[in-house]
Amino acid sequence: MSQNRPPIGRQSKPTFARQVMPAVVLTAVGVGFVSMLDGATTGSVGLTAVATNPIVDPNAPTTIVADPNTTAPAAQPTNTTLAPTPVQGNSAAPVATAAPAAPATAAPITAAPVTAAPSNPGACDGDVVASPSAQFRYGVIQLQTQFTTANVLCNVTVLQFPNDRRTSVQINNYALPIYNQEAVQNHSAKIRAVSGATYSWQAYVAALQAVLDSRP
Amino acid sequence: MPQRTSRMPIRRLRSPGTSLIRDTDVGAVIGFLTLVVVGIWWHHGGMIGFGNSIVTKMTALDQVTGLLCSEAGLLGLILVTRTPLLERKYGLDRLLNWHRILGVAMSLLLILHIVFSVWAWSTPGGVFNAVKSLTGGESYMALTAVGTLIVLLVTLSSLKWFRNQLSYEMWYFVHLTVYVGLAMSFSHQIVLGSDFATDKLARWFWVGIHIVIILWIIWSRWGSLVKACTRPLHVASVTHEAQGVTSVVLQGSHLQQHRAQAGQFYLLRQVVRGRWWRANPFSLSSVPTTAGLRFTIKARGEASEAMTRIRVGTKVIAEGPYGVCTPDAVGEKKALLVAGGVGIGPIVSYLEHLTPSSEPIVLYRAHSNKEVSHLEEIEALVKERNGRVHTLIGPRAKLKVADPFSPKVLLKLIPDLADRVVMVAGPESMVKAVQRGSKAAGVPSENIHAERAWW
Secondary structure (H helix, E strand, C coil): CCCCCCCCCCCCCCCHHHHHHHHHHHHHHHHHHHHHHCCCCCCCCCCCCCCCCCCCCCCCCCCCCCHHHHCCCCCHHHCCCCCCCCCCCCCCCHHHHHHHHHHHHHHHHHHHCCCCCCCCCCCCCCEEEEECEEEEEEEEEEEEEEEECCCCEEEEEEEEEECCCCHHHHHHHHHCCCCCCHHHCCCCCCCCCCCCCHHHHHHHHHHHHHHHHHHC | CCCCCCCCCCCCEEEECCCCCCCCHHHHHHHHHHHHHHHHHHHHCCHHHCCCCHHHHHHHHHHHHHHHHHHHHHHHHHCCCCHHHHHHHCCCCHHHHHHHHHHHHHHHHHHHHHHHHHHHHCCHHHHHHHHHHHHHHCCCHHHHHHHHHHHHHHHHHHHHHHHHHHCCHHHHHHHCHHHHHHHHHHHHHHHHHHHHHHHCCCCHHHHHHHHHHHHHHHHHHHHHHHHHHHEEEEEEEEEEEEECCEEEEEEHHHHHHHHCCCCEEEEECCCCCCCCCCCCEEEECCCCCCCCCEEEECCCHHHHHHHHHCCCCEEEEEEEEEECCCCHHHHCCCEEEEEECCCCCCCHHHHHCCCHHHHEEEEEECCCHHHCCCHHHHHHHHHHHHCCCEEECHHHHCCCCCCCCCHHHHHHCCHHHHHHHEEEEECCCHHHHHHHHHHHHHHHHEEEEECCCCC
């Protein structure tokens, strides 16, 4: 192989400006272009929120699927009841303290109209658990899950998702309901990713898996 | 010199134009592409991932390695366009060498990209599920997986060891499939790659540079091929020069418009059944003129052997000229020309081009007298230019000195060596020995010029 070969016809020595200008111009173009792109979310919070006491802002426009559970405060820890079963009524938890001897009966009173009788093991009226918030590249995804009395995942709603960028809203509006549906169908975090929503998928699965792992 | 066969006055071909490109421009373009590619990732929050879980870390890494892998691939494709912009600055052999380096870099980044992706996707669900998703579960990933496999196989087939195991045809056609592999992998970048799937501007930029490079390949690479095919040359004469060494003169009515210079080489393909699809490089062995292009060819392999048996009248498609190792390098200085074996071809063309002020000294190294060609021609040319010829003939063991290119021997033979421009053409080992020896003898490295052994 050769070293230091001359150019054909010999180039004259370039001026300093000739040497520097292309780099300056292209750098400016590159920086300008990159700054025109959609930015990522800023102000990232911690990796996970405390799972036992999630903070949910009912006014936040983050819910995708209209569900009675999400508008109410999340479930309180169940140790206020004396009943041996850890089964908690749905979101109207404080009511249960009024009737410690019969925790199950408290549920139907304040439950959403769709809720079936508590004795039915297939009904979606078990624990409501908020997931840790899964931090990912474009923001945070936090889920609220509900289980049947037989501890089977029966409902998932999204409490938080990145909505600071138009594209994020677009993608998540499309993908998250699909993930919700698949999670409930499979009763697990085994969900297929939707094209273009891979990051959301990873965060979603991580959040859901964390909840499932915390269940007995 | 080629025989005069037409009534047109014979003149030297015009020299190819000078490239406007500077080293700094190449640096600026590579820098720009890297800035934009990493900038897209950065601006989309690539770094945020590092503060988080292993999944986001791996995701951030798989993204950035994927982007850089594509960048290396795109730069490698630009090099094979053989665009005169770059070729006339650096020479085809150097471009192809960089292409190889970029190919290896691309594959290493590709492997990292795969490792990081599988890692990121394996939580939760495990490695097996991750692999399943990434080879078919995800949309376009089956296509991508096949494409990736092709790209890796092509790189593997080009590594020296594997390359030597394969026939040229086999290697060539395997290598062509890389376009298919790249096209197949492109789909997942746009559909699954979050940087492009979710950001319209970034997506159009990415699609845009791919389109530009495809058009560039079609225009520059295929264009030059089409041009060469529509202006074929034919074999005007074939002369036996020495044992296994033949010189072939190509002529054609299109030579008038040709631009070429001594020291350059062409990719020649015989238009003969079974050979038309393969082009091999051969160096000019005389100053190119409108009377013809002369190539001195030694039967070293199957392709060059076939070239030495070419018949007069055969059509030849000549792509080129390529190469930037030309006698321009000598300028006003004196010259030392070192030829090894059939490397004498380009040396003859340099010699013809030089003026008497260069007082050329030619060192001609050959293994036996039977191999020696063009000697009378050289002696005449050297005489006209106040120079001299030294021949070093015989197997290495029979030479008087152990290393004929050691600085001591060179200086004894050529006392003013340090003031000369050294130009070498010959086998790699000899080229290296000359480079080493003349450097040690005080020749600045910018005055040592070597041509890769094409013939």
